[in-house]
Amino acid sequence: MTGCNRRAVTWARLGFVLAVLSFFAGSGATAARAQVDDAASEESASEPEPVTVDLARAARAQTSRTRDFVGRVVPLKVVDLAFQVSGQIFDLPITDGETRQEGALLARLDTVDFELAVEQARTAYDLAEIEFNRASQLAEREAAAQSRLDQARADRTQADIALREAERRLDQATITAPFDALVARVIAERFINTTPSEPVVRLQDISEMRVIVSLPEEIAALARADSDGFGFTATFPAVSGYEAELSLREFVTEADPVAQTYQVEFAITGEVDTRLLPGMTAEVNGVPATDGDMAPVVIPVGAVDTTGSADPRVWVFDDETTSVSARKVALGLPRDGSVVVLEGLSPGDLVVSAGWTRLTDGAPVRPSGR
DSSP states (O other): OOOOHHHOOOOOOOHHHHHHHHHHHHHHHHHHHHHHHHHHHHHHHHHHOOOOEEEOOOOEEOOOOOEEEEEEOOSEEEEEOSSSSSSSEEOOOOOOOOETTTTOEEEEEEHHHHHHHHHHHHHHHHHHHHHHHHHHHHHHHTSSSSSHHHHHHHHHHHHHHHHHHHHHHHHEEEEEEESSSEEEEESSOTTOOOOOTTTEEEEOOSSSSSEEEEEEHHHHHHHOGGGGGGGEEEEEEEEEEEEEEEEEEOOOOOTTTTTTTTEEEEEEOOOOOOOOOTEEEEEEEEEEEEOOTTEEEEEEEGGOOOSSSSSSSSEETTTTTEEEEEEEEEEEEEEETTTEEESSTTTTTTEEEEEEGGGTTTBBBBEETO
């Protein structure tokens, strides 16, 4: 074979080898690309598509608007007084609407029988005291038995008790004013016979006048938690030109089952107009001094998910992970398209206000408008 033919054969063999290598190299690259494409497809399938939702921010309620309520003037306390013993009312020197100082006479029974009982008991005590002294002297000289002294001591003790009981019953035949009071009503009449616990006179303590108001729960909560941050004033239709500042005194924590309101008592501060009387109507005006940190948190009504469990919940958005998580909340009353959140949220929290029906814990979301 000539040299040219040998070179031709050599080049042909070399071309065949290169072709084989190229074929296998291409097959490997194709397989590698197929594996990468399959992994990408699996990864894409494992990541759920973000759900587009609307977000709303939890915020403090704007409560700066004036609220008006109807109240009623009441005294600090009202008491009905009665005798604790039976008898005929002999003295009743009071009339309706009068004022009486503490300790002043209000009513007295016929005290003759009670005074006689005291004298009789005192005489018996004196005799018992004499007998005790005589028995003591004899016992010291050993002229009498110890039992006689013991009996004399017991008799004296019983006589002392009887005397104190008679004096107590005499005191109970008189009623005096337990405090500076206004006589609201004289219930009994002079010369009638009365029995224990039968009311004789009704007194009102007007040393502090109060106004009772039924407040809605959100206003009541503010007034209780921060009484200085919520201002109340009162005017009185029957007392023209008089306006009083009110200060919180008592708070009934049991809500009215129908109206869902709380009864609150305010004291009238400052000088009280002498024309003001218990039972008068009061027009109470309440204005928050500032919305402040005590205003309730509110969210849109549409943000409340009631389908998940017996307790209401909301879906809270995490801006860092762009995902949501369910959170249970305690709700108050709805107001102006929003609902009060008593527990579970803080001002500034972002919640899903629309689109939460397709959400699960940790699900990625895409806020609308972003």
